[in-house]
Amino acid sequence: xxxxxxxxxxxxxxxxxxxxxxxxxxxxxxxxxxxxxxxxxxxxxxxxxxxxxxxxxxxxxxxxxxxxxxxxxxxxxxxxxxxxxxxxxxxxxxxxxxxxxxxxxxxxxxxxxxxxxxxxxxxxxxxxxxxxxxxxxxxxxxxxxxxxxxxxxxxxxxxxxxxxxxxxxxxxxxxxxxxxxxxxxxxxxxxxxxxxxxxxxxxxxxxxxxxxxxxxxxxxxxxxxxxxxxxxxxxxxxxxxxxxxxxxxxxxxxxxxxxxxxxxxxxxxxxxxxxxxxxxxxxxxxxxxxxxxxxxxxxxxxxxxxxxxxxxxxxxxxxxxxxxxxxxxxxxxxxxxxxxxxxxxxxxxxxxxxxxxxxxxxxxxxxxxxxxxxxxxxxxxxxxxxxxxxxxxxxxxxxxxxxxxxxxxxxxxxxxxxxxxxxxxxxxxxxxxxxxxxxxxxxxxxxxxxxxxxxxxxxxxxxxxxxxxxxxxxxxxxxxxxxxxxxxxxxxxxxxxxxxxxxxxx
Amino acid sequence: xxxxxxxxxxxxxxxxxxxxxxxxxxxxxxxxxxxxxxxxxxxxxxxxxxxxxxxxxxxxxxxxxxxxxxxxxxxxxxxxxxxxxxxxxxxxxxxxxxxxxxxxxxxxxxxxxxxxxxxxxxxxxxxxxxxxxxxxxxxxxxxxxxxxxxxxxxxxxxxxxxxxxxxxxxxxxxxxxxxxxxxxxxxxxxxxxxxxxxxxxxxxxxxxxxxxxxxxxxxxxxxxxxxxxxxxxxxxxxxxxxxx
Ligand code: SF4
Numbered sequence: 118x119x120x121x122x123x124x125x126x127x128x129x130x131x132x133x134x135x136x137x138x139x140x141x142x143x144x145x146x147x148x149x150x151x152x153x154x155x156x157x158x159x160x161x162x163x164x165x166x167x168x169x170x171x172x173x174x175x176x177x178x179x180x181x182x183x184x185x186x187x188x189x190x191x192x193x194x195x196x197x198x199x200x201x202x203x204x205x206x207x208x209x210x211x212x213x214x215x216x217x218x219x220x221x222x223x224x225x226x227x228x229x230x231x232x233x234x235x236x237x238x239x240x241x242x243x244x245x246x247x248x249x250x251x252x253x254x255x256x257x258x259x260x261x262x263x264x265x266x267x268x269x270x271x272x273x274x275x276x277x278x279x280x281x282x283x284x285x286x287x288x289x290x291x292x293x294x295x296x297x298x299x300x301x302x303x304x305x306x307x308x309x310x311x312x313x314x315x316x317x318x319x320x321x322x323x324x325x326x327x328x329x330x331x332x333x334x335x336x337x338x339x340x341x342x343x344x345x346x347x348x349x350x351x352x353x354x355x356x357x358x359x360x361x362x363x364x365x366x367x368x369x370x371x372x373x374x375x376x377x378x379x380x381x382x383x384x385x386x387x388x389x390x391x392x393x394x395x396x397x398x399x400x401x402x403x404x405x406x407x408x409x410x411x412x413x414x415x416x417x418x419x420x421x422x423x424x425x426x427x428x429x430x431x432x433x434x435x436x437x438x439x440x441x442x443x444x445x446x447x448x449x450x451x452x453x454x455x456x457x458x459x460x461x462x463x464x465x466x467x468x469x470x471x472x473x474x475x476x477x478x479x480x481x482x483x484x485x486x487x488x489x490x491x492x493x494x495x496x497x498x499x500x501x502x503x504x505x506x507x508x509x510x511x512x513x514x515x516x517x518x519x520x521x522x523x524x525x526x527x528x529x530x531x532x533x534x535x536x537x538x539x540x541x542x543x544x545x546x547x548x549x550x551x552x553x554x555x556x557x558x559x560x561x562x563x564x565x566x567x568x569x570x571x572x573x574x575x576x577x578x579x580x581x582x583x584x585x586x587x588x589x590x591x592x593x594x595x596x597x598x599x600x601x602x603x604x605x606x607x608x609x610x611x612x613x614x615x616x617x618x619x620x621x622x623x
Numbered sequence: 624x625x626x627x628x629x630x631x632x633x634x635x636x637x638x639x640x641x642x643x644x645x646x647x648x649x650x651x652x653x654x655x656x657x658x659x660x661x662x663x664x665x666x667x668x669x670x671x672x673x674x675x676x677x678x679x680x681x682x683x684x685x686x687x688x689x690x691x692x693x694x695x696x697x698x699x700x701x702x703x704x705x706x707x708x709x710x711x712x713x714x715x716x717x718x719x720x721x722x723x724x725x726x727x728x729x730x731x732x733x734x735x736x737x738x739x740x741x742x743x744x745x746x747x748x749x750x751x752x753x754x755x756x757x758x759x760x761x762x763x764x765x766x767x768x769x770x771x772x773x774x775x776x777x778x779x780x781x782x783x784x785x786x787x788x789x790x791x792x793x794x795x796x797x798x799x800x801x802x803x804x805x806x807x808x809x810x811x812x813x814x815x816x817x818x819x820x821x822x823x824x825x826x827x828x829x830x831x832x833x834x835x836x837x838x839x840x841x842x843x844x845x846x847x848x849x850x851x852x853x854x855x856x857x858x859x860x861x862x863x864x865x866x867x
Contacts, residue, residue: 136810442814446810482802485801487795488764505671505709547677554681556662581853582852583853589847598805602839603842612630613630615639616642
């Protein structure tokens with residue numbers, strides 16, 4: 118995979134091009150509404166769904182609260198069962214560990230179980246630089262990889278592709294794809310199966326992630342739909358699993374909750390087709406050498422954020438993407454990360470910090486705060502709360518310069534030396550704060566608006582349905598509102614003035 | 624009962640008819656409505672854009688203006704939600720224990736209009752007459768932040784002459800989202816376009832909602848498209864007696 122998210126434009130710009138792609142809009146609307154319907158149905162069947170959500174959130178919160186202890190316990194259990202544990206502070210360390218294991222065994226080809234963590238650290242790209250080919254075996258992930266493309270959904274990474282496009286990708290890029298391949302889904306799957314079987318049988322090393330890691334027993338678990346993951350987990354000799362440190366759960370009992378929450382939220386199934394668990398090395402059966410790379414890569418930074426740390430509860434079900442009205446229209450690429458949608462809008466800034474990158478700073482604003490994600494999230498991540506919190510962190514990170522600028526704008530008592538000009542938004546918010554802390558000031562502004570309203574009432578010719586005068590396209594800053602929407606002309610009198618005129622007492 | 628009208632800044636400055644309608648409606652139901660003149664804004668535009676320091680003096684003026692009332696009634700789910708869910712955050716930012724206490728005290732007495740009518744006054748039928756084909760958009764903050772449930776629908780169903788058509792995909796956001804509408808104008812308009820399409824599918828002549836900010840966005844598109852569909856705040860429908 119040569120495509121990369123590095124250098125993506127800020128969300129509003131990336132969204133603009135995505136919105137113009139009618140094929141993408143159609144695919145997304147169809148796919149997300151189908152899965153929304155399935156999810157709603159199977160979630161509706163569970164009478165204690167709210168209790169399950171509360172339990173899921175509580176287990177994750179308690180575990181995160183004592184994360185160090187659980188991780189050390191996990192390390193002990195894994196080591197006792199014959200696995201080797203590695204600790205990786207960041208992507209570079211994790212990639213080097215995986216590549217090192219491959220090189221040690223002279224392996225130049227690995228098969229991969231679909232894994233968000235390895236995408237996050239861009240493992241495939243790193244391995245390719247070392248001359249090691251990494252084959253994605255999840256069908257959708259394979260489509261993305263062969264197409265030199267980027268994933269746009271957590272669960273359905275090729276959601277932006279239709280079957281005609283997939284046939285073209287397979288014919289051009291998949292070794293052994295038949296020339297007369299049709300775009301019938303069964304034919305496409307059969308061609309992929311042939312290709313993958315060869316890889317499963319020849320590869321000596323597999324790389325996976327894990328949905329859960331049980332500290333008590335040192336068991337890792339992968340939940341999937343195709344069975345290709347299980348092939349990777351059982352056929353090769355060497356298995357390396359890259360696991361985010363937030364994936365640890367204390368005991369098997371906790372899985373009772375998550376294995377109910379995850380499939381229903383994710384694929385809209387009561388139970389997922391394949392649940393693979395493995396606990397260290399079993400002599401003579403399955404991989405004989407196992408490594409687990411425990412990955413931080415910003416997770417401890419997120420954990421330090423009191424409001425934001427709830428994002429680490431995420432079990433990557435993608436329900437928040439499927440219900441998100443923004444995601445449904447822009448698709449995943451606009452978020453510039455392997456984590457798109459609402460979870461991406463909070464997780465990326467939490468993992469990587471704000472105030473140093475325009476693209477990251479734009480993500481907490483990529484939401485109308487409608488709260489559909491909060492309602493759907495199986496571990497009750499309060500998205501509106503976290504988004505607003507992260508917006509305040511973005512603003513605070515830029516405050517130094519805005520503060521200087523505004524002092525000069527609003528009360529220019531003495532000249533202030535400006536490094537850079539303040540953002541117009543910061544000036545506007547300061548001004549609003551000034552006007553809105555005092556009803557007298559607001560009243561005076563409203564009387565000005567009333568005068569404008571009386572004038573406009575005489576000159577404006579257009580009215581909205583119902584008769585109110587409206588302004589059409591405005592120049593300057595108003596243009597962003599009025600490109601597609603009329604705006605009501607100011608009323609001739611504010612409510613406040615009416616109340617006083619009517620002899621209101623207060 | 625001493626009820627204070629929290630008219631909200633957008634209604635005060637742009638949609639005064641909604642404020643007048645609340646006064647008419649509540650007076651008709653025997654409520655003694657007052658308009659605390661010190662009020663300005665709930666500070667939501669600042670909080671939701673990330674400007675917490677700027678929100679502090681606005682929240683301070685809010686609690687000063689509304690001290691001492693039995694109930695504070697807002698014709699806006701979004702502003703009521705902001706007071707109930709965000710004023711505490713702003714107070715924490717201020718590090719001022721007195722402000723935090725005042726915020727806890729006022730925000731517990733804030734009601735969105737349909738909550739006040741149904742829960743406090745205990746009425747579904749407010750004696751309105753509005754002989755028009757109507758569809759209703761349940762705005763996100765009323766629906767998901769305040770959980771007003773079917774209260775607005777119960778009120779609308781009791782209005783004489785009103786023909787209510789269900790809005791397809793009603794619970795989906797209209798795309799307004801405060802500063803989202805300008806920061807992410809293209810996405811906002813794309814979301815609004817689908818909302819408008821659904822509104823037009825109903826064949827209703829009037830789109831009703833409990834938030835004028837969302838209606839300004841949806842209505843702005845309906846107007847630009849010369850759709851002939853007008854938008855009206857729930858309060859204005861409930862206050863209406865159309866000459867009766
Ligand atoms: S944030 Fe919640 S809804 Fe979104 S992927 Fe994670 S667990 Fe699922």
